[in-house]
Amino acid sequence: MTRLLLWVVTACAIVVGCSRTPDGACPVSGVIDPPQADVNVGDQVSLQLKTTDFPCQGVFGLTPSQARWAVGDAVSLDSVRGFTLYVRALHQGYGEVDLTTPGGPGLLAMSQLFVYEPAGADTVMSAVWNWGPDSAIVSVLDAQGATVRSVLVHGDRDTVCVVTPLSDSVGYHVQVFGNSRTGTIWVHHAATLAFFHTFNVMANETVSPIPMQVGTVEPDGC
Numbered sequence: 001m002t003r004l005l006l007w008v009v010t011a012c013a014i015v016v017g018c019s020r021t022p023d024g025a026c027p028v029s030g031v032i033d034p035p036q037a038d039v040n041v042g043d044q045v046s047l048q049l050k051t052t053d054f055p056c057q058g059v060f061g062l063t064p065s066q067a068r069w070a071v072g073d074a075v076s077l078d079s080v081r082g083f084t085l086y087v088r089a090l091h092q093g094y095g096e097v098d099l100t101t102p103g104g105p106g107l108l109a110m111s112q113l114f115v116y117e118p119a120g121a122d123t124v125m126s127a128v129w130n131w132g133p134d135s136a137i138v139s140v141l142d143a144q145g146a147t148v149r150s151v152l153v154h155g156d157r158d159t160v161c162v163v164t165p166l167s168d169s170v171g172y173h174v175q176v177f178g179n180s181r182t183g184t185i186w187v188h189h190a191a192t193l194a195f196f197h198t199f200n201v202m203a204n205e206t207v208s209p210i211p212m213q214v215g216t217v218e219p220d221g222c
Contacts, residue, residue, distance in 0.1 A: 032049055041091055068101060077097075137152055137175045139172070140164045141170065
């Protein structure tokens with residue numbers, strides 16, 4: 001399920017009359033609209049700053065020429081018209097939009113963007129981890145049970161990112177060295193793959209009966 005979450009938060013400068021939250025930060029004084037939207041890779045979303053006053057930071061009457069926008073990894077800034085930004089989702093993962101001013105009090109507002117593969121994506125991304133002390137081999141299987149890719153993950157948090165073609169079902173087979181335990185977990189298209197395309201695959205010899213755990217990841221990417 002694709003989902004783009006936009007959270008607006010502010011950082012507080014030390015100014016007279018600053019009304020801080022219990023954790024010491026400035027309250028949210030800038031509003032970016034929409035606060036939440038669903039976006040696929042390749043889509044464009046427009047973001048609009050709804051206020052020019054940031055009392056907690058001591059900034060009032062912000063003008064478009066004073067605004068400085070910075071965007072993060074998974075998105076690009078197509079254009080800016082006044083206080084409206086047009087941002088494009090480039091790939092799965094996390095992007096960020098920051099608002100500051102030259103020589104100002106620091107961060108005024110921030111939007112966090114989580115970009116997902118579309119439902120019709122043709123690849124599966126597997127973040128393969130090993131949470132035990134012994135090395136393990138994890139194999140990705142297609143719907144017919146054939147091995148598409150096998151990786152060796154060493155003990156104590158070793159991780160490998162694997163990208164494989166989408167199949168009607170995807171299987172994960174694990175073999176843990178040391179105790180020779182094995183097992184396979186299947187992910188079926190109708191139930192899960194229609195919405196999710198990235199999975200955490202954790203070899204874990206303390207889990208029974210199969211020494212592995214598989215879970216979905218949001219946003220897509222590893």
